[in-house]
Amino acid sequence: MTASPETSTFPSQIGQRLLESMVRIRLVEEAIATGYAEQQMRCPVHLSIGQEGVAAGVGAALRPDDQVMSGHRSHAHYLAKGGDLNAMIAEIYGKETGCCRGRGGSMHLVDLKAGFVGAVPIVGSTIPIAVGLSFADKQLKRDRVTVAFLGEAATEEGVFHESVNFAALHQLPVIFLCENNLYSVYSPLSVRQPAGQAVYKTAAGHGIRAEQADGNDAVAVYSLMCDAVRQARSGSGPVFLEFMTYRWREHCGPAFDNHIGYRTEAEYLTWRERDPVEALERRLRAEGCFDEAALVDFKRRTSAEINGAFSAAKQAPFPDAAGLMDHLYA
Amino acid sequence: MREISYAEAIREGFSVALERDPRVVLLGLGVPDPKGFFGTTTGLQQRFGAERVMDMPCSENGMSGVVLGAAINGLRPVLNHQRLDFAILSMDPICTQAAKWHYMFGGAMKMPVVFRMIIGRGWGQGPQHSQCLQSWFAHIPGLKVVMPTTPHDAKGLLIAAIEDDNPVVFLEHRWLHHAKGHVPEGHYTVPIGPARVAKPGRDVTLVALSYMVAEALEAAKNLAKLGVDAEVIDLRSLRPLDSTLILESVRKTGRLVVADTGWALAGMSAEVLAVASEGAFGSLKAAPRRVCFPDCPTPTSPSLAAAYYPRSGDIVAAVRETLGLPADEADTAIPAGVELDKPNPAFTGPF
Incomplete structure (x- = not known):
């Protein structure tokens, strides 16, 4: 059996890893946003900038052989799970x-x-497929865990x-991983779900453990995930986790779109203050375990890796x- | 050679598949229930266990996705629906996911899954228990679609579908379940794709599918009395479609009548006519004809249903048109004492 990350402790071992995972996702997404205007990436892109904390926390809590499925906004999930950057670009x-x-x-x-x-x-289409992955794993007596990434709108399906x-x-050993970023394209939660009804409470109605936490706190995501993975892997059934987060850019494409009227600049700026990358950096600094030189070096190496991926793709x-x-x- | 019913042939096909491959699992609402899915699954759970032959929640859409994930991770599931009308709650997992999975991920994964659906008819099945939507599935690249007519083909195509690495939609007509025919014991497959000449002939080609093959064979018998030698082709597979056999026959006879269990507009009969006109236009001696459902939902009342479902006489009437023979009202007259909302006792086989 592969060494399980479930036993890791924060922050000495995991903090830097979560930070680097988020930074790498952001650098990749920003490179896509920057290059998109060249019109050589001729397909819709749904960027994860602002939501990196969830992906990083989830990816770090899983074994390499655990499985993940996702939806339209999947770049961060793919990268955090160890997906090949060159093949993605x-x-x-x-x-x-x-x-x-x-x-x-x-x-x-x-x-x-x-x-x-x-x-x-x-x-919502990959949710039952992910459940089916875990169904087969249980039938075939494998000890893998499956994560079904979904947005809060998928809970309306x-x-x-x-x-x-x-x-x-x-x-089944499956974790329903909900990123609640408050909007389905331009439609806010208020026109889609009853006021005061938290998404995770709806899920709890099915008789499974369901919890909610700050998705921009990668450490909180990681630690809840470790617990959920332990439960699922031990055969104690599925878990639903809801993480509140926010996408910074438009639903689909590289631009910012706070001016078009479906949300306010003020709301965006509030969430911008809660940048998951900066938040973890502050926390690591406060706890005295932030290695600035290491991060600078990581960014330099990662930028080179990304440049390599883009030029190879082109x-x-x-x-x-x-x-x-x-x-x-x- | 022994004769068993279509329903028994399906059950035997399942037994063989479950026995040969531990990865095969059967799911479906009512699969292990006392009625045994019209006798097609009776005793299978007792023999193979509740983990491999299992009931499920009333969640056609969700469970269709579940079987896809199960197939990706190594099982070979068969999802069973007692009526096609319920299965179409799951058009997304079938058509948008399963059909494209191998293609859109560049061949990374296979999708060995069977969606088995039964088409109802008679005794007031009405608008929502008798839809024949085979053309919906046949339209989708990436799916395979079969509609076996005989007990032999039912078993052989079922095993072939389960052993296939692609998603297969397996359509059974409820009125075929009681029909008997020669069925070999043990394992065999009928390849998915080739159609079958159910009866050779020289004067007109009758292309039919599923239950309408029975009506076409009866029509051929009655046509023989008129001196017309009809060839009957049982399509068996709608995707892939055996254009070669259709064209060979049409080139030989020059006349074509297509009998479908469904509607005409954008249906399988339209596709067969397209195959003939594109590939054998010069051989056609008369305009082809189609025998299909009237262009309205299926009514429930026996009097309306009797007027609704086309029968062998309608095929005979269509053949007369292609041959320029005078119409005869006797073709489509309903003989006294015949109840049209039950399977025709003449069609018990053997096929």
């Missing part, structure tokens, strides 16, 4: 070297070696409730049209 560029050989794009990331089983943009019910019924060949029908049937 090449996929966004539509290249043959992409993780889906250019058949998927940003909304369809996959890296089976890293346990990232797949992301699709139909809201019927399939979410069907999936949680089945997972609860069979006590230089890689497009899929040959002769392969149009490849993989239609196995």
Whole structure:
């Protein structure tokens, strides 16, 4: 069995790792945002800037062989789980070297070696599939855990409730990981769910353990996740975790869109103050275990890695049209 | 060779598949219940255990996603629906997920899963228990769609579907369950794709699927009395579609009548006509004809249902048109004492 991160303790061992994971995600997303105007990344991109704390905390709490599925905004989840950066960037560029050989794009990331089983943009569609992964694992007596990433809007889909019910019924080793960023595209929670009804309490109605915490506190995410993973792996059934967070940029694309009228600049600035990266940096500093030189070095190395991924993706060949029908049937 | 019913053939196919491969699992609302899914799953849970033959929540959509995840992680699930009308609550996992999974992830994963759906008819099944939506599924690249007619093909295609590494939609017509036919014991498969000549002939090609093959065979018998030698093709597989066999037959006969269990507009019959006109236009001696549902939902009242479902006489009437023979009202007359909301006792097989 692989060494389990569930036994790690904060902050000496995990703090720097969480910080680096978040920084790497942000640098990748910013590179995509910067390069998007060149119009060579010809697919929709849903950036995770502002939400890195959730991905980092979840990724750090999982074993490499644990599995993850996600939705349209999956870059951070993929990277935090150990997904191959080169294959992701090449996929966004539509290249043959992409993780889906250019058949998927940003909304369809996959890296089976890293346990990232797949992301699709139909809201809620991967939730039952993730439950099915854990169902097979239980049937085949594997001790893996599966994480189903979902946005709070996915809890408005019927399939979410069907999936949680089945997972609860069979006590499956699955964690429903909800990132509540308050908006489904431009539609706020207030037009979608009753006032005062917390998402995690709705999930708890299915008879499973459900908790809520600050998603911009990577350490809180990590520690709740470690506990949830312990429960799921021990056969004590599924867990629902809701993490409050906020996307800084537009729903789809590289720009900021606070001026178009669906949310206020003031609301954005409040959340901007709660930057998960800066928050952890402050905390590490306060606890006397922030290694500034190490972070500067990490950023330098990561930027080089990202530059390498982008130039490799740009230089890689497009899929040959002769392969149009490849993989239609196995 | 022994004869067993279509329902028994399905059950035997499941037994063989469950026995040969421990990864095969059956799920479905009512799969282990006392009625045994019209006798098609009776005794399987007792024999193979509740972990492999299991009931499920009333969650068609969610469970269709669950079986996809189970397939990715190494099981070979069959999801069973007593009526197609309930299965279409899960069009997203079937058409938008399963059908595209292998393709959109660049071949990274396979999706060995079977969606088994039963099409109802008769005794007032009405608008929502009898829809024949095979063309919906046949439209989707990445799916395979089969509609076996005979007990032999039911067992062989079921085993082939379970052993296939792609998502297969397996459609059974409720009125075929009682029909008997020759079925080999043990393991065998019928390949997904090839159609079958159910009866050879020279004068007109009758392409039919599922239960309408039975009506087409009856029509062929009655046509013989008129001196017309009809060839009956049982499609068996809608995706892939056996265009080769259709074209061979149409080139030989020059005349085509298609009998579908569903509606005409954008249905399988339209596709067969398209195959013939694109591939054998020069061979056609007359305009092809279609025998399909009237263009309205299926009514419940026996008097309306009797007027609704096309029968062998409608096929005979359509053949007369392609041959330029005078119409005969006797073709479609309902013989006294025949109840049309129950399976025709003439169709008990063997096929």
